[in-house]
Amino acid sequence: xxxxxxxxxxxxxxxxxxxxxxxxxxxxxxxxxxxxxxxxxxxxxxxxxxxxxxxxxxxxxxxxxxxxxxxxxxxxxxxxxxxxxxxxxxxxxxxxxxxxxxxxxxxxxxxxxxxxxxxxxxxxxxxxxxxxxxxxxxxxxxxxxxxxxxxxxxxxxxxxxxxxxxxxxxxxxxxxxxxxxxxxxxxxxxxxxxxxxxxxxxxxxxxxxxxxxxxxxxxxxxxxxxxxxxxxxxxxxxxxxxxxxxxxxxxxxxxxxxxxxxxxxxxxxxxxxxxxxxxxxxxxxxxxxxxxxxxxxxxxxxxxxxxxxxxxxxxxxxxxxxxxxx
Numbered sequence: 001x002x003x004x005x006x007x008x009x010x011x012x013x014x015x016x017x018x019x020x021x022x023x024x025x026x027x028x029x030x031x032x033x034x035x036x037x038x039x040x041x042x043x044x045x046x047x048x049x050x051x052x053x054x055x056x057x058x059x060x061x062x063x064x065x066x067x068x069x070x071x072x073x074x075x076x077x078x079x080x081x082x083x084x085x086x087x088x089x090x091x092x093x094x095x096x097x098x099x100x101x102x103x104x105x106x107x108x109x110x111x112x113x114x115x116x117x118x119x120x121x122x123x124x125x126x127x128x129x130x131x132x133x134x135x136x137x138x139x140x141x142x143x144x145x146x147x148x149x150x151x152x153x154x155x156x157x158x159x160x161x162x163x164x165x166x167x168x169x170x171x172x173x174x175x176x177x178x179x180x181x182x183x184x185x186x187x188x189x190x191x192x193x194x195x196x197x198x199x200x201x202x203x204x205x206x207x208x209x210x211x212x213x214x215x216x217x218x219x220x221x222x223x224x225x226x227x228x229x230x231x232x233x234x235x236x237x238x239x240x241x242x243x244x245x246x247x248x249x250x251x252x253x254x255x256x257x258x259x260x261x262x263x264x265x266x267x268x269x270x271x272x273x274x275x276x277x278x279x280x281x282x283x284x285x286x287x288x289x290x291x292x293x294x295x296x297x298x299x300x301x302x303x304x305x306x307x308x309x310x311x312x313x314x315x316x317x318x319x320x321x322x323x324x325x326x
Contacts, residue, residue, distance in 0.1 A: 001090060003097045006051040006063070014042055014051070017063045021080040025118055029138070041077070050074075052097050054081070054090045061085035064094035069107035074098070076112035091124065143259065153233020155205050159198040159214045160315050162224040162279070164191040169221065173198060176216040180209050192316050207231060211239045219244025224278045226315065228306060231256060234296050236306045240278060248274045250309075252299055254292055268292060270309075279313040286312050 006014060015035055022032055045051050045065050054062040062081035066074050076098065081090045099110060112130065114121050161169050170188045177186055177200070185201030198217075203209045207229040214227035218241035225241045235256040240248040254260060254268035270290035272283035289308045293299050300308070310316070 001061070001088070001093055002055045003052055003093055004055065005049055006046050006053050008043065008046055010046070010053065010060075011039065011043075013053070013060045014046075014063065015039070017060070017080050017082070018042070018078070020082065021078065024080075025115060025121075028115060028117070045077075050098070050101065052094055052101075054085070054094050056085060058084070062090045062094055064098045066098055066102065066110075069102055069105045072107055073109045073111050074102035074105070074107040076110060079112075092128075095128070155207070155229070155231045155233075157204040157207060157210050157227060157229035158317070159200075159210065159217065160195045160226045160228070160310075161198070161217060161221060162195055162226075163221065164194060164196070166191060166196055169196045169198070169217070172217050172220045173213075176220065177203075177213060179216075180213055189317065193314050195315050197315075197317050204229070207237065214239060215241050215244055215246065218242065226279075226313065228310060228315075230302050230306050233302055236299075236302050236309065238309065240274065242278060247271075247278065250290055250292075252290075252292055252302075252305060253294070253296060255294070265292075275313060279315075281312045281314065 018035065018038055026032070042051065042065060045067065048068045050068050051063065051065045053060050054064075060082075062085060063078060064076065065078040066076045068074070079091060079094060081094075095110075102110060110130075111133070112125065113136065114125055116122075163169060166188065173186060173188055177183075181200075181202045186203075187199045189197040189199070198213075200210070200213070203213055207227075210229060211227045214225045217223070218225035222243050227239045227241075229237045231237065235251055235253040237249070237251040239246060239250075248271045249268060250270040251257075251268045254265040260268075269292050270286055272281075272286040272290075275281045275286045275290075276283045286309075289305075289312055291299060296302070299305055
């Protein structure tokens with residue numbers, strides 16, 4: 001295996017390698033660069049001497065292309081080895097030459113990007129000692145604008161433990177609540193209809209944190225626990241736990257938190273039979289009340305909907321500020 005610097009005379013083979021890479025690892029935006037656009041950068045790097053080719057007896061086997069170092073870091077734009085030459089140390093040989101060159105130019109660190117979906121490449125880089133330094137995020141503009149235009153009211157909720165033993169609930173809250181947020185604003189109610197309500201001014205602003213406490217309490221107490229949430233005065237949700245195990249999740253607007261695969265949308269519907277088994281609710285009432293929709297306009301106001309769902313389970317006072325009008 002021979003490693004050499006690419007020259008402008010290698011344009012044709014550099015294009016072949018780039019097109020192979022693009023076919024194997026498609027651009028996640030669906031709008032990839034043209035070769036002409038890619039060549040503008042590649043040519044600049046070839047002229048800077050930071051593009052390396054690996055050659056064997058059959059010809060060019062791989063390529064590594066980097067940016068000339070800046071601020072003591074060299075950024076790798078492309079590493080690609082043809083399938084016929086993989087698992088033969090070509091990637092290591094290319095990186096060794098690229099690293100040697102970068103060090104001579106004053107670099108002390110090599111940086112690169114890898115798609116989250118490219119698991120094989122991620123595994124290779126991690127084995128070579130590369131660590132995650134930042135996280136790149138992206139979203140279609142249409143989706144972003146829709147989220148920005150969505151209603152933005154208060155988020156709140158409550159936890160309900162199926163027991164009359166208030167002291168046991170209070171002790172469990174004292175034990176597990178400090179793990180999730182700074183102290184303050186937690187209230188444990190008296191038993192009402194076989195349920196004890198817990199209100200928390202901090203946790204109720206983050207449904208995931210509220211659900212975490214609900215799960216911990218269910219596991220510790222061996223009880224059925226329901227966490228109710230109203231998100232941004234728009235989407236109503238609940239999570240039911242039985243002895244620490246999640247048994248039913250509901251969200252009135254399944255894609256309120258972001259787009260979901262069709263199967264996940266269906267999974268966010270209520271399970272009336274599970275609700276009946278754990279709370280004694282009439283499954284027909286649950287089915288009629290705990291509906292899902294694509295938009296809030298298709299459902300009752302969020303506070304009213306939350307109160308109706310809680311009522312089917314025999315739960316009172318589900319969330320400070322929930323409306324009782326049904």
